[in-house]
Amino acid sequence: MEKIAIHITGDIVLSENPGKAMKKWRELFNIPQIEVARYLGVTPSVVSDYEVGRRRNPGVGMIKKYVHALIEIDKEKGGHTLKALRRILDTPPSIKAILSIKEYENPITIEEFARTIDAKIAYGENLGNIIYGHTVVDSIKAILEMDGQDFLNLYGWTTERALVFTNVSSGRSPMVAIRVSNMKPRVVVFQGVQEIDALAIKLAEVENIPLLITKLDIRELLKRLSDIK
Numbered sequence: 001m002e003k004i005a006i007h008i009t010g011d012i013v014l015s016e017n018p019g020k021a022m023k024k025w026r027e028l029f030n031i032p033q034i035e036v037a038r039y040l041g042v043t044p045s046v047v048s049d050y051e052v053g054r055r056r057n058p059g060v061g062m063i064k065k066y067v068h069a070l071i072e073i074d075k076e077k078g079g080h081t082l083k084a085l086r087r088i089l090d091t092p093p094s095i096k097a098i099l100s101i102k103e104y105e106n107p108i109t110i111e112e113f114a115r116t117i118d119a120k121i122a123y124g125e126n127l128g129n130i131i132y133g134h135t136v137v138d139s140i141k142a143i144l145e146m147d148g149q150d151f152l153n154l155y156g157w158t159t160e161r162a163l164v165f166t167n168v169s170s171g172r173s174p175m176v177a178i179r180v181s182n183m184k185p186r187v188v189v190f191q192g193v194q195e196i197d198a199l200a201i202k203l204a205e206v207e208n209i210p211l212l213i214t215k216l217d218i219r220e221l222l223k224r225l226s227d228i229k
Helices: 002-013 018-028 033-040 044-052 060-076 080-090 110-116 139-145 148-155 172-180 198-207 218-226
Strands: 098-109 119-123 130-138 162-166 187-191 211-214
Touching: 002 018, 002 060, 002 080, 018 044, 018 060, 018 098, 018 130, 033 044, 033 060, 060 080, 098 110, 098 218, 110 119, 110 130, 119 198, 130 139, 130 148, 130 218, 139 162, 139 172, 162 172, 162 218, 172 187, 172 198, 198 211
Parallel strands: 130 162, 162 187, 187 211
Antiparallel strands: 098 130, 119 211
16 A cells, blocks of 8 residues: 555655646545545545645645545545556556556546547547546557556556557457456547448447547657647
8 A cells, every 4th residue: 555655645746736636636536525525634625725726735744644545435445446556556567569658637538639639439428528648559569469467557547548559450359358358448549440340339339438540640649649738
């Protein structure tokens, strides 16, 4: 737990906007403000004031208490988020297949993400849902080199992210891999696909995961994604 607490605390302290970073982590843990406030012994408005910046930036002491509250509340609920974070920290991902992995300071909607990379919708519902990061994967290397554990590590700190597969031929293999995995991304993007497989679209519908297609070349795609804050 200490390793996770240090990572989260450091992310908040070093953020340009600690309040937004606090909110991001609370939402990643899926814990309402009222529960954090109850644990800290303050009113929900105090937690809200810190998160939106109405109060001056919280000190390190307050941030540590806030992070401790998130961890202890998650433990009481079964520790599902902590287990996922521990697995990610303890197992390094296969770096050969991963072209980019990033957590955002400010979450964006899937619709905003699609506009950023000039993506068209192959299947899509709930485009107003937000994502907290992205992972770009070379689909060929992923198929040839990655095992099941490596695939789980594509999710960084949260599954609330976009998984972007490059050099996609038809899209069937990536969607099958997602179908059989216990962890699901918020949105899937194919780059380089000429004609998408009908099964890939069907699996996106079954999983209710928006599926986007971008024609950007890899260099431009990575450049635009790197500009997301």
